[in-house]
Amino acid sequence: MAAGCVQLSRPLCSQILASVDTLLFDCDGVLWRGESPIPGAVQLINRLQEQGKRVFFLTNNSTKSRQMYGEKLRALGFQARPEQVFGTAPCSALYLRQEARLRGSVYLIGGATLRGELQTQGIACSGSGPGPELTPGPGPTQVWAAEPLDPAVGAVLVGFDEHFTYMKLCRATRYLQNPACIFLATNTDTLLPLEGGGVPGTGCLVKAIEAASNRTAHVIGKPSTFMLECMVKEHGINPSRTVMVGDRLDTDILMGSNCGLRTILTLTGVSTLEEARAHQESNSPDRHKLVPSFYVESVADLLPALD
Ligand SMILES: [Mg+2]
Known part of the structure; x- marks a missing residue:
């Protein structure tokens, strides 16, 4: 059985947040669903940045530019600039x-x-x-x-x-x-x-x-490592002080594993805890790369650690 897939308790969450200076977020299923933000997501992103954390948004969607994503984020209330968006286009x-x-x-x-x-x-x-x-x-x-x-x-x-x-x-x-x-x-x-x-x-x-x-x-897109390489080049981020937050095991979490990042699965989107557990219990090392380090019910679970 692989390690990981630990539910983030509040003390553990504080510990993780203290050990990172950059957080990467997938958008759909993590920060919003369709046109509605996930409750608590806007406060989380804004408070993280107020506390000096660097936040980036990663998307596999090739139909939207950085500008368009920046506009959508801001329209929903997130503090975000186009330079913080990394998309496949x-x-x-x-x-x-x-x-x-x-x-x-x-x-x-x-x-x-x-x-x-x-x-x-x-x-x-x-x-x-x-x-x-x-x-x-x-x-x-x-x-x-x-x-x-x-x-x-x-x-x-x-x-x-x-x-x-x-x-x-x-x-x-x-x-x-x-x-x-x-x-x-x-x-x-x-x-x-x-x-x-x-x-x-x-x-x-x-x-x-x-x-x-x-x-x-x-x-180019997740689970490939190229978008992270672009971020390292453009913003000098340090992978050992970075965490990836996503809702899909086969893209977000696998990309995090491929890049050597710690990962957090949120259960508001595509993948389920049962799927993560099945990968964890399998004997295949390839499937172990799909196991998140941690999981939360929603990104809102990270908020209390910022009080
Ligand atoms: Mg997603």
Whole structure:
């Protein structure tokens, strides 16, 4: 059995908060649900900052910019600036520019936010939006395979795209048949949880392209470590004095484990305590990485330790 998954009592909570100077928060299911803040979350975030803690917001959502997240946070009452937000859209563009040193343009499966972040980094892109669709005629497979490809494309980037079609899958696959073409995905969440069950997420589009191209995408979002690396670079945060707070074991908590951070699971979102316990009791070391260090019923449970 793995260690961890300890409920945060008030004394333990005070101890943890004294040992960190940075707290990373996932947003949906942690600080808000839909358009309503989780009770106590606004007071927590504001009081943490009043007491000198650094707070950052992490999201796998590729459809919103830092600016848009900052506005949503402030509209709900959170003290937050866009620089405190780390999302997969700006981090994907940063990755292509700084890490992959992309020369050429991007074939983008994704929307206006991703397009804007690529532009910010001076990267040209094609493919975004409803896009031209070929009309199936006689021998359509030959027509699709003969559609001219843009020789400038050096990367395929996949984010959330409500205009995803067979033709986009086909074009992405054909670009990726060139082994030098970079294959990047914002995130691999397969479900966007919504009231009443949810809808397919970016991960479903990524899986389709992985299957068709027989390649594996490099992933920017949680549970990958890249967003934390961006934070370390931009803000000089110290991972040993940082805690990650999230509602999903397979993204938030696993990212924390992958980065060597302590983690807190909050039970107001997707994952349950039973799931965490099942990972804890399993014999697989891989599943032990999904076990949070601590858990709380809600982030409001951290508030009394700040009095
Ligand atoms: Mg969440």
